[in-house]
Amino acid sequence: xxxxxxxxxxxxxxxxxxxxxxxxxxxxxxxxxxxxxxxxxxxxxxxxxxxxxxxxxxxxxxxxxxxxxxxxxxxxxxxxxxxxxxxxxxxxxxxxxxxxxxxxxxxxxxxxxxxxxxxxxxxxxxxxxxxxxxxxxxxxxxxxxxxxxxxxxxxxxxxxxxxxxxxxxxxxxxxxxxxxxxxxxxxxxxxxxxxxxxxxxxxxxxxxxxxxxxxxxxxxxxxxxxxxxxxxxxxxxxxxxxxxx
Ligand code: PEP
Numbered sequence: 001x002x003x004x005x006x007x008x009x010x011x012x013x014x015x016x017x018x019x020x021x022x023x024x025x026x027x028x029x030x031x032x033x034x035x036x037x038x039x040x041x042x043x044x045x046x047x048x049x050x051x052x053x054x055x056x057x058x059x060x061x062x063x064x065x066x067x068x069x070x071x072x073x074x075x076x077x078x079x080x081x082x083x084x085x086x087x088x089x090x091x092x093x094x095x096x097x098x099x100x101x102x103x104x105x106x107x108x109x110x111x112x113x114x115x116x117x118x119x120x121x122x123x124x125x126x127x128x129x130x131x132x133x134x135x136x137x138x139x140x141x142x143x144x145x146x147x148x149x150x151x152x153x154x155x156x157x158x159x160x161x162x163x164x165x166x167x168x169x170x171x172x173x174x175x176x177x178x179x180x181x182x183x184x185x186x187x188x189x190x191x192x193x194x195x196x197x198x199x200x201x202x203x204x205x206x207x208x209x210x211x212x213x214x215x216x217x218x219x220x221x222x223x224x225x226x227x228x229x230x231x232x233x234x235x236x237x238x239x240x241x242x243x244x245x
Contacts, residue, residue: 004231102145167208
C-alpha cells in the first residue's frame, strides 16, 4: 500500500502525519506500506519513520545515477542515500504535464533499479482511450515501451501500478471489475514477455480514488495486490485504515 503525496505538505506537516499515522499501523504486519512525499520532505519522513515498517519513496527520479548539470532533477542514488526504498515512476501527472514518455519511464526505472530502489511503475489509460475501447491497447503500448525493455532480473524487482487517469483525484473509482480486468490484462502482458512465474509474482497496485470505504471491493479482485493512494494518503486515519485492511 503506497501513498503518493504529490505536491502536498511541509516538513513540519510530514512529522505531524507520522506522529499520528505510525501508532495506528503499529500492529500491522500483513502488508508492506510506504509514503512518497515531495523531495524536500524526504529527510523529515525518513527520520519520523525510523524504526517502523513504513518505507519512504520519491515521486520521480532521473534516468542516470551520474551527477550532472540537470537543474531540478534528482538521481535515484540520491534518493537511496537519503533513506528511500521506493520511487514512483511514470505517474500520469508526469506523463500529462511534464513530458514523460515510455522511453524515459524505462530509463528512470533501470536507473532506480541500479541504485537499489524498488520502482513503482505507473500505467493507465485516459478517459477517451477507455471510451474508444482502447484500454488494453494503451496498456500494451505503455508496457511494451516502458517495462518490456527490462531484463527478467530487473523486472523481478519492480512493482506495477495500474492507474486509470480518469479515476485519479476525481472521486470516480473504477469498479472492482473494471480494475480487475485491467490488472488481468497487465498480468497477461507480463506472462507473454517474462513468463508464468514472473506474472504470478509481480505486485500490481490499483490507483485512482482509493478510500477506506472502497478498498475492500478492490482488494477482493484476485489480480489486485495493493493500492497506490493519492488524496486519502494525506490523512493519517484514512491511510492507516487502508493499510490495516
Ligand atoms: C495517485 O496520485 O496516484 C492517485 C491515485 O490519486 P487519488 O487516490 O487521489 O485518485
